[in-house]
Amino acid sequence: MWLLIFINLAGKIAAAIVGPTEPAVALALWFVPDGLAAYHLFVLRAQGIVAMHRRFVTAGREVWLTIDDGPDPQDTPRILELLAAHGARATFFVIGEKVAAHPGLVRAIVAAGHEVAHHTQTHPLASFWCATPARIGRELDEGLATLAAEGVRPTRFRPPAGLKNLWLRGALSTRGLICVAWSARGLESRYGDADSVIRRTTQHLSPGAILLMHEGQRVPPAIRVHAIAGVLERLHQTGYRCVVPTPEQLPSPARWFQLVGAGAL
Numbered sequence: 001m002w003l004l005i006f007i008n009l010a011g012k013i014a015a016a017i018v019g020p021t022e023p024a025v026a027l028a029l030w031f032v033p034d035g036l037a038a039y040h041l042f043v044l045r046a047q048g049i050v051a052m053h054r055r056f057v058t059a060g061r062e063v064w065l066t067i068d069d070g071p072d073p074q075d076t077p078r079i080l081e082l083l084a085a086h087g088a089r090a091t092f093f094v095i096g097e098k099v100a101a102h103p104g105l106v107r108a109i110v111a112a113g114h115e116v117a118h119h120t121q122t123h124p125l126a127s128f129w130c131a132t133p134a135r136i137g138r139e140l141d142e143g144l145a146t147l148a149a150e151g152v153r154p155t156r157f158r159p160p161a162g163l164k165n166l167w168l169r170g171a172l173s174t175r176g177l178i179c180v181a182w183s184a185r186g187l188e189s190r191y192g193d194a195d196s197v198i199r200r201t202t203q204h205l206s207p208g209a210i211l212l213m214h215e216g217q218r219v220p221p222a223i224r225v226h227a228i229a230g231v232l233e234r235l236h237q238t239g240y241r242c243v244v245p246t247p248e249q250l251p252s253p254a255r256w257f258q259l260v261g262a263g264a265l
């Protein structure tokens with residue numbers, strides 16, 4: 001993070017110095033560091049700001065089903081029934097405000113043997129990438145407090161839409177949270193039918209995949225819950241089990257600073 005900030009500031013200063021004589025060079029010095037920072041903020045596989053797990057280690061035919069943006073009073077109970085029918089385990093990345101609005105749902109998720117993880121308190125999709133350290137801290141702490149009231153202490157966090165923030169790495173580590181992304185997602189809001197979402201989510205399945213799906217009102221009615229049902233059925237047909245990885249199956253991220261490289265953690 002600090003290296004990105006340093007490169008950016010150095011680029012701006014150098015651009016100001018050479019600008020009067022070398023305007024083309026100054027333009028590059030000004031904007032290239034911005035592009036580098038944007039890459040690490042917005043591209044999921046970029047690991048320079050905060051390491052995000054995109055797969056898990058397994059020797060079996062296993063995938064990790066993760067369901068974001070709940071809990072939802074209509075969808076969560078139906079999803080729990082589907083998971084039980086398939087003998088599947090999943091992780092629910094929940095939004096604190098929704099947890100507080102629908103008390104009891106998180107306890108039902110845990111009672112059914114699934115994991116509850118942190119997906120911010122308010123899901124600030126548009127502003128998360130540029131939020132101040134104080135705002136990031138509030139999103140994390142308020143979400144933790146909301147979940148604590150339901151008897152849950154999460155260890156895993158997923159930012160809205162997988163967006164990163166310059167202050168996220170430190171904020172997560174001081175709170176004992178790791179960052180989890182995904183290797184496949186259905187993009188429910190882009191498609192009008194469940195089949196497209198199911199196909200997209202399962203088209204490149206391999207052991208250790210992390211699948212991202214959504215619940216709640218923002219999912220189109222034709223897709224809501226149906227896509228999760230279809231993915232579970234497809235996984236069953238192809239012999240995959242849905243598991244929740246242990247910490248050992250999510251090995252520590254690489255320690256080197258990946259400025260331009262990509263990781264598959």
Ligand SMILES: [Zn+2]
Nearest residue numbers: 068069160161
């Ligand atoms: Zn979300």
